[in-house]
Amino acid sequence: MLGGIVMTGASVQFLTGMGFALVAVPALVLVLGPGDGVCLSNCASGAISLIGLAGGWRRVRLAAMAPLIAASVCTVPVGTWVASRLPGPVLLSCMGALVTALVLFVMRGGRTEALCGVRGALTAGAAGGFMNSSAGVGGPPVSMYAVNAGWTVREFVPNAQFYGITVNAVSIASKGLPQVGGTVWELSAAGLAVGAVIGKVLAERVPEKGARRLVLLLALTGGVTTLAKGLSGL
Template sequence: MVTGGWGGELVLAGVVLVGASVQRMAGIGFALVAAPVLVVLLGAGQGVGLANCAAGVISAVGLVGGWRQVRLGAMVPMVVAAGCTVPVGVWVAARLSGPALLVGMGVLVTAAVLLVMSGARVPALRGVPGAFAAGAASGFMNSAAGVGGPAVSLYAVNAGWTAREFVPSAQFYGVLVNAFSIAAKGTPHLSTAAWLLVAAGIAAGAVIGKWLAERVPEGPARRIVLLLALAGGVSTLLKGLLGA
């Protein structure tokens, strides 16, 4: 867990900056990249809470220019289902020990990333029923472990969405599901200085990510995000196993 003082707060801001940069660059990835590290630094509850707050903000930033392209037909059932399972994720996370939650989070992140990387086709994740299923899984994972994006990505893969269709809808969903998660468990307890540095990390990451998005092709950018997320998931799993 991060110790107090400027050093620890700067580390948090750096992690948030990297996560915000990759999400702004590729449209996904803040929670996958940053949440496992934040949990290691802050502990499970505080780390997931900060991931929810920062991911919600960077999703809102990314949505500004693309809200007209949101596919509401899929997003409405997904958001409704997520709203039902977010409290369940909060309840489960509150009853797990720190090492158990780290192991669970590491397994979820690693498995989800591998599924997304494989381009897995799941017939159940199609149409309105598929949107409900993806939203239910995503809401639970988001509130329990801070990583709700993979279920939405899998739905998009099975629906045959292009990146242009996926990104604004994912940002729209990210704003709402993270708002649900924050409402269910509150914000993390950080110092004023830490919050200011986290805000600066989000702002800088948004600028850097936009700059990278204009220069890095979509395919390589997405692979970078998923490889970083895979490394974070495996590291979190190992920390949980060693701490058990």
């Protein structure tokens, strides 16, 4: 099951340029628990972003990304602190509710004047850093910023990958590696490898609009499931 979760998330990430955490985190926290599930997602997301950026690093807009990354670095420790002090069911409920709300917001257009300009970049970065370290889903605020800034998909993907490498590295440094056995790492690595191949093949065949809809539906399902699991344990 674990390998399949990572494979699905990796396929989505390579297909659309984002979405691993939205798709995989709800399932990972159900299988491994909130702490290790989020930590493993940080590791996998960072690895996928690193692989994806290999061919597009020249298109990274360093000036535009600087405030996003600076703000996220400041809020990662806060997210780590909050997550370490919440009971398991409460954390699951918060994660599920957060993912569900974000997906619904994106489905409705995800535009807001609060995410424009440098102030918007700082807001998106701060929210992304906190959410990445606490719930493993730091991408939506950055994608919403990109939408409001009018970035094309070609512009967004390498910058999102650059952000993913940085914020996940800081999150891992803040929390440490997940306390899981070697089998988990092996299954995760295999899932990443297979997912990368599937995602690249699908990227040549699936229209962007259809891929985006698939990501959102999978993420919404995962968010609702995690919310239900958390509420049932309260």
